[in-house]
Amino acid sequence: MITAQLNPLPKGERQRIFLHYSTVSVIDRYSYNIKLNTMSDNINWSELSETEKIKYESNYLRGTLVESLADPITGSIAFADTQISKFHGMYQQFDRDLEKERKRQKLEPAFSFLIRVRIPGGVVSPSQWLKMDEISEQYANHTLKLTTRQTFQLHGVIKTNLKKTIQAMNDSLMDTIAACGDVNRNVMCHPNPAESPLHAEMHETARRISEHLLPSTTAYHEIWLDKKLIADSKQDVEPIYGDRYLPRKFKIAVVLPPYNDCDVFSQDLGFIAIVENGKIVGYNVAVGGGLGSTFGIPEAYPRLADVIGFCLPDQVLEVSEKVLLVQKDNGNRQNRKLSRMKYTIDNHGVDWFKKEVEKYLGYEFQEAKPFAFIRNGDRLGWKKGTDSKWNLTLFVEGGRVADKGDYKMKSALREVAQTIAGQFILTGNQNVIIANVTSEEKKKISLILKENGVLPGEISGLRQNSIACVALNTCGLAFAEAERYLPILISKIETILDQHGLLKEEIVIRMTGCPNGCGRPYLAEIGFVGKSEGHYNLYLGGNFIGTRLNTLYKETLTEDEILAELKPIIADYAANRTEGEKLGDFVIRKQYVKETLKGSDFRH
Ligand code: SRM
Numbered sequence: 001m002i003t004a005q006l007n008p009l010p011k012g013e014r015q016r017i018f019l020h021y022s023t024v025s026v027i028d029r030y031s032y033n034i035k036l037n038t039m040s041d042n043i044n045w046s047e048l049s050e051t052e053k054i055k056y057e058s059n060y061l062r063g064t065l066v067e068s069l070a071d072p073i074t075g076s077i078a079f080a081d082t083q084i085s086k087f088h089g090m091y092q093q094f095d096r097d098l099e100k101e102r103k104r105q106k107l108e109p110a111f112s113f114l115i116r117v118r119i120p121g122g123v124v125s126p127s128q129w130l131k132m133d134e135i136s137e138q139y140a141n142h143t144l145k146l147t148t149r150q151t152f153q154l155h156g157v158i159k160t161n162l163k164k165t166i167q168a169m170n171d172s173l174m175d176t177i178a179a180c181g182d183v184n185r186n187v188m189c190h191p192n193p194a195e196s197p198l199h200a201e202m203h204e205t206a207r208r209i210s211e212h213l214l215p216s217t218t219a220y221h222e223i224w225l226d227k228k229l230i231a232d233s234k235q236d237v238e239p240i241y242g243d244r245y246l247p248r249k250f251k252i253a254v255v256l257p258p259y260n261d262c263d264v265f266s267q268d269l270g271f272i273a274i275v276e277n278g279k280i281v282g283y284n285v286a287v288g289g290g291l292g293s294t295f296g297i298p299e300a301y302p303r304l305a306d307v308i309g310f311c312l313p314d315q316v317l318e319v320s321e322k323v324l325l326v327q328k329d330n331g332n333r334q335n336r337k338l339s340r341m342k343y344t345i346d347n348h349g350v351d352w353f354k355k356e357v358e359k360y361l362g363y364e365f366q367e368a369k370p371f372a373f374i375r376n377g378d379r380l381g382w383k384k385g386t387d388s389k390w391n392l393t394l395f396v397e398g399g400r401v402a403d404k405g406d407y408k409m410k411s412a413l414r415e416v417a418q419t420i421a422g423q424f425i426l427t428g429n430q431n432v433i434i435a436n437v438t439s440e441e442k443k444k445i446s447l448i449l450k451e452n453g454v455l456p457g458e459i460s461g462l463r464q465n466s467i468a469c470v471a472l473n474t475c476g477l478a479f480a481e482a483e484r485y486l487p488i489l490i491s492k493i494e495t496i497l498d499q500h501g502l503l504k505e506e507i508v509i510r511m512t513g514c515p516n517g518c519g520r521p522y523l524a525e526i527g528f529v530g531k532s533e534g535h536y537n538l539y540l541g542g543n544f545i546g547t548r549l550n551t552l553y554k555e556t557l558t559e560d561e562i563l564a565e566l567k568p569i570i571a572d573y574a575a576n577r578t579e580g581e582k583l584g585d586f587v588i589r590k591q592y593v594k595e596t597l598k599g600s601d602f603r604h
């Protein structure tokens, strides 16, 4: 065995030796990696989560992916590779609708993969939109899923189509690197060019942060794009991440007050643009947001970020890097339920965290500057930009771009993409903006939408502000439906709102199939979190500007119970609200729930 001859090695030597062993059998190579890595560093693996070892042993995100992909016996990949493949932008899943039947037939689950694209700020060209549309037809389940982090997901891609899918995306200059995994994820950015001439600058900032924090490993290119490394001429190093990457996922957003359309306080790191005399003079820096939580574990809770200071535009990259590094060096690597940066901050205190980042930076933050938000969510409809170009923010229910009966959203957007020269901008609320179009194109777009049954004007204020995570049938963590059920529940709540003349009232409503928070339900005025099939916890009292967590109102409700609980509250709201008072504020003033002041007070 090669392993015996080569241990122990100084850490820097590891890569060079890996690159020489392309001819060693898979098993030998894999056990070689394990032994070599384990012995060359004094890491007590038994104290760390299993994923730490998998990352470390993966040879900078290679694992045995190549072998797993080539294995014809199963539609799945090896367990360790399911963890490593996340860093490449994909998750192994199975169709949960078919689970029982497949078991009955003694078949393995109907495995397929979710692929998530990296699109900082959500901006794609019409030709990229068309490519994604084409790929979804050819290799996925014929739909495009617009996510809560401004990107596309494809569902239902089988193992043998993974490489072709990634290559097709690459042909259109899109990639999936670091869309998932313990790294910085897709960087979000205020999406609407009509809202401000500063959009291009902000988008560029988001793009640069994303590029700066990309993993450097060449594994992605090697595995998916067949770009082979030449041994000895180039070695993988991860100057930012090191060989175990981050303790957990890491998320960044850049927002432009007064619009909190990326829910900046739910991010690990948020940049809040400060504009003076029409120019971005810098950004307030917010740290420690995160919404994931777990039923039955009070130590795992949603938390909103704290603003710790102000930085100049040219400091954004180093601030991003140093905040990430403080988390990398101090985050919990034992328990993945408690490893997000929000817990590092709560464990050590915000002041400690700020000082630590300043130590890494070598300078202090300036004092944070005043800012104010007026709303979260998207403003739907046509808006004219300062450049006289038009932008249409289009509601996409549950972010699912599909043709359903006479409602042909997918066909409509395909035709629009074939017609316009502007852009498509995916929003952080699962919607899409058809951006930068001329007056002539605007007319054509309106016609195309009408002909395909997509009528943007006719949606209630509640539905406009709805988000539902994917949940069933693909999400392996879902306890209950979300995307497939929220539209039905909303129709029933709309009937109550209509009875009280509140159909146009904008109310933020969000649903997820489990407490992980993918649809950011804890920031909603009405939030639902799935507990079991057909049962949801109801949370009230988030605010319309995304700066307050909501509070558990009632637990484990059925649909009838949900409607029975909401009916009197809506009636009271219609009769007794003060002028302009939003529902989330009303339920606190009327003491339906107490305000949640900090994440650690949050209870399920
Ligand atoms: Fe998420 C895991 C879908 C945004 C918190 N999320 C998952 C997985 C991959 C399930 C899994 O691990 O097996 C889901 C795949 C479902 C499927 O079939 O597509 C999933 N998350 C989504 C998306 C697609 C929801 C959507 O309907 O739009 C969003 C993709 C965003 C993207 O493009 O990158 C999505 N996830 C979020 C958000 C919201 C955000 O980022 O603004 C959150 C809460 C914010 C946060 O991170 O704190 C979120 N997802 C989680 C968590 C809990 C993390 C935690 O700190 O505990 C998990 C579970 C985990 O990581 O272990 C998770």
Ligand code: SF4
Residues within 6 Å of the ligand: 469, 470, 471, 472, 475, 476, 477, 478, 479, 482, 512, 513, 514, 515, 516, 517, 518, 519
């Ligand atoms: Fe799945 Fe839960 Fe995320 Fe919904 S919130 S997509 S059910 S992990």
